[in-house]
Amino acid sequence: MQKKSASPKTAHSxxxxxxxxxxxxxxxxxIGEALAHCFAGAGFxxxxxARSESTxxxxxxxxxxxxxxxxxxxxxxxSKPGAAAQLHAAVERNxxxxxVLVNCAGVLEQGAFTSIAPSSHQQMIDLNISGLTSMLSIFxxxxxxxxxxxxxxxxxxxxxxxxxxxASYAASKAYVLxxxxxxxxxxxxxxxxxxxxxxxxxxxxxxxxAAGANDKLSQLPGFxxxxxxxxxQLAFAACMRxxxxxxxxxxxRAAMIASRGTPKWLVRRIGGLLGRxxx
Ligand SMILES: NC(=O)c1ccc[n+]([C@@H]2O[C@H](COP(=O)([O-])OP(=O)(O)OC[C@H]3O[C@@H](n4cnc5c(N)ncnc54)[C@H](OP(=O)(O)O)[C@@H]3O)[C@@H](O)[C@H]2O)c1
Numbered sequence: 001m002q003k004k005s006a007s008p009k010t011a012h013s014x015x016x017x018x019x020x021x022x023x024x025x026x027x028x029x030x031i032g033e034a035l036a037h038c039f040a041g042a043g044f045x046x047x048x049x050a051r052s053e054s055t056x057x058x059x060x061x062x063x064x065x066x067x068x069x070x071x072x073x074x075x076x077x078x079s080k081p082g083a084a085a086q087l088h089a090a091v092e093r094n095x096x097x098x099x100v101l102v103n104c105a106g107v108l109e110q111g112a113f114t115s116i117a118p119s120s121h122q123q124m125i126d127l128n129i130s131g132l133t134s135m136l137s138i139f140x141x142x143x144x145x146x147x148x149x150x151x152x153x154x155x156x157x158x159x160x161x162x163x164x165x166x167a168s169y170a171a172s173k174a175y176v177l178x179x180x181x182x183x184x185x186x187x188x189x190x191x192x193x194x195x196x197x198x199x200x201x202x203x204x205x206x207x208x209x210a211a212g213a214n215d216k217l218s219q220l221p222g223f224x225x226x227x228x229x230x231x232x233q234l235a236f237a238a239c240m241r242x243x244x245x246x247x248x249x250x251x252x253r254a255a256m257i258a259s260r261g262t263p264k265w266l267v268r269r270i271g272g273l274l275g276r277x278x279x
Contacts, residue, residue: 019070023047023091023098025078025135026105028055030204031154031197034232035102040069042236047072047091047098050105072096078105078131079123084138097146100239101139103132103176104154108169110210110217112279121168128172133179140183140192147191152239153180157200157252161259161267164275173198177245184244193242197235200252202226216278224251 022039026032028050036046040063048056053075060071074090076083091098106128109120132153143149156170159177163170180196187194201207203225211218231248238246247253259267 019043019045020099021045021047021096022100022102023049023087023139024102024104025049025076025131026103026154027059028052030104030206031199031202031228031231031235032102032104033059034228035104035152035236036063036071037066037229038232038236039100039102040067040071042240043067043069044100045070045072045096047074047094047096049074049076049078049087051075051077078135079126081130081134083131084134087135088138097142098139099143099148100150100152101135101143102152102154102239103135104152105131106154106172106206108166108206108210110166110169110214110278112165113167116168124168124172128169129175132176136179136183140187143192144187144190149192150239150242151180151183151192151194152235153194153196154235155180155196155198157198157247157256159196159198160256162271164272165278166275181244193239195235195239195243196245197231197238198245198247198252198256199231199235200224200226200247200249200255202228202231204228214278226252 022044024032024036024046027036027048036048036059039046046063046069048060048071050056053073056073056075060073063069063071072094074087076087107124109116109124153176155176156173158166158170159173177196177198180194184194201220201224226249234248235246247256
């Protein structure tokens with residue numbers, strides 16, 4: 001297939017949009033909200049997706065005020081079957097193409113596998129895996145057809161190795177990383193790039209909630225906790241360059257390299273020791 005540019009200045013077709021549009025899931029807080037500011041600040045219009053409609057509306061007003069972006073609010077529960085298709089229909093009714101798709105919505109439950117409710121395991125699978133895959137399968141074909149687009153999938157450093165006490169979450173993020181890497185290669189030459197963002201521990205609601213349920217997490221040293229704006233800026237730049245993987249932070253990159261160069265049995269044992277300490 002012929003290689004076409006995926007530059008933010010180029011991808012337009014037969015819709016009424018004059019600026020590029022980034023659709024961001026999980027935009028109501030944390031990394032997704034910070035990414036919404038990055039895209040709006042760079043001149044994109046944004047489509048904000050999460051369940052909390054009033055929070056998204058407040059963000060939409062703030063983005064319009066600060067950056068002059070059109071910020072469309074489309075509330076959705078992406079863990080529900082059919083949600084991605086409904087979003088796609090709503091985006092079409094708005095007369096827009098999605099030039100950049102950011103799959104950031106995610107949930108985490110930390111603890112012993114056996115102490116986590118079956119419904120919570122299922123929720124991580126429904127949102128982190130099924131919801132994200134549905135978004136890709138519904139929005140990426142249009143990008144390929146237009147010969148231009150960018151995808152940013154939010155995985156985690158937990159994607160690089162099994163993580164006892166985060167077993168289902170880490171497995172869901174390993175899925176996101178593997179899918180993203182496969183797609184990045186499969187789509188090479190189509191003008192569509194796919195980036196997997198693999199943040200380490202980042203100061204967001206997710207960390208606050210996990211620390212609320214487990215005191216030990218609130219005692220983590222500060223150097224291990226990334227600033228959400230820093231993570232979003234690095235992710236935005238990596239997505240616009242079309243990098244396959246973005247791991248923000250020296251400590252996280254070192255841990256990723258170490259886990260890839262260490263025998264699997266040893267990675268599991270170290271993970272087990274650390275995991276048991278974290279309970
Ligand atoms: N914080 C970290 O340390 C860290 C590290 C590595 C990776 N990550 C990943 O980064 C991503 C963002 O997390 P965060 O740290 O920014 O946490 P966060 O502040 O809790 O944000 C999670 C976002 O997901 C949305 N969401 C949750 N359930 C949803 C559903 N069923 N349908 C649609 N949206 C839903 C939330 O909005 P509503 O509640 O309004 O729906 C919120 O906007 C996640 O994929 C997470 O796994 C985080």
